[in-house]
Structures are given as structure tokens and as C-alpha cells.
Amino acid sequence: TGTNVSIIFFQKTPSTKEVILIDASKLGEEYTENKNKKTRLRTSDIDLILETFQNKTPKADFCTLVSFDEITEKNYSLNPGQYFTIE
Incomplete structure (x- = not known):
């Protein structure tokens, strides 16, 4: 049986009012x-995840x-996936 894995990063003092969600399942x-x-x-893949997290740049379906x-x-x-805009 497959298992989905999530990584959650917490900052001690939030500097933003938004949360970045990354779907690395593909x-x-x-x-x-x-x-x-x-x-x-x-x-x-790890580099892409880290770069995306650091830059906080939305990318379709990712x-x-x-x-x-x-x-x-x-x-x-x-x-x-619940927050992606369907185009």
C-alpha cells in the first residue's frame, strides 16, 4: 500500500500571512x-523543492x-491539490 509523505516547515516567528503548499508527488x-x-x-527534486520553498513562487499544479x-x-x-486553480 502506498503512503503519501508530507513535510511541514514551521518558523518560530512567522514573517508572512500565507502558507506555501508544495505537491511533490510527481x-x-x-x-x-x-x-x-x-x-x-x-x-x-530536492533542489527544486527547496528553491520553490525559498522563493515562494506559485507554479501550476506544484x-x-x-x-x-x-x-x-x-x-x-x-x-x-485542494488549492490549485483548475485551468
């Missing part, structure tokens, strides 16, 4: 270990910035 490379399919992030009010309206969901 990144990584699949491999097999003991007949089990797994996915691991490549160095380039990264979005949401307000605390939007999170409250979505029943406190931190699933990035």
Missing part, C-alpha cells in the same frame, strides 16, 4: 526493493500560496 524515481515499488527523490483563512475554509486541509 517527483522522484521509482525503484523496486524486495518486490516492493518505492519512490525516492533525486537530488534535483506550488501554491494560501492564506490562513483559506485553510480554515477547507477544514484545515494541508493537501496542496
Whole structure:
């Protein structure tokens, strides 16, 4: 059974009123270990995640910035896909 993994970063003193949500589920490379399919992030994937987080630049179907009010309206969901704009 597959498992989704999330990474949450907290800042001691928030400097913004928005939360950055990144969906990295399409990144990584699949491999097999003991007949089990797994996915691991490549160095380039990790670099992309870090760069996106640091720059806080929205990218379609990958990264979005949401307000605390939007999170409250979505029943406190931190699933990035729920906040992407369908084009």
C-alpha cells in the first residue's frame, strides 16, 4: 500500500500571512526493493523543492500560496491539490 509523505516547515516567528503548499508527488524515481515499488527523490527534486520553498513562487499544479483563512475554509486541509486553480 502506498503512503503519501508530507513535510511541514514551521518558523518560530512567522514573517508572512500565507502558507506555501508544495505537491511533490510527481517527483522522484521509482525503484523496486524486495518486490516492493518505492519512490525516492533525486537530488534535483530536492533542489527544486527547496528553491520553490525559498522563493515562494506559485507554479501550476506544484506550488501554491494560501492564506490562513483559506485553510480554515477547507477544514484545515494541508493537501496542496485542494488549492490549485483548475485551468
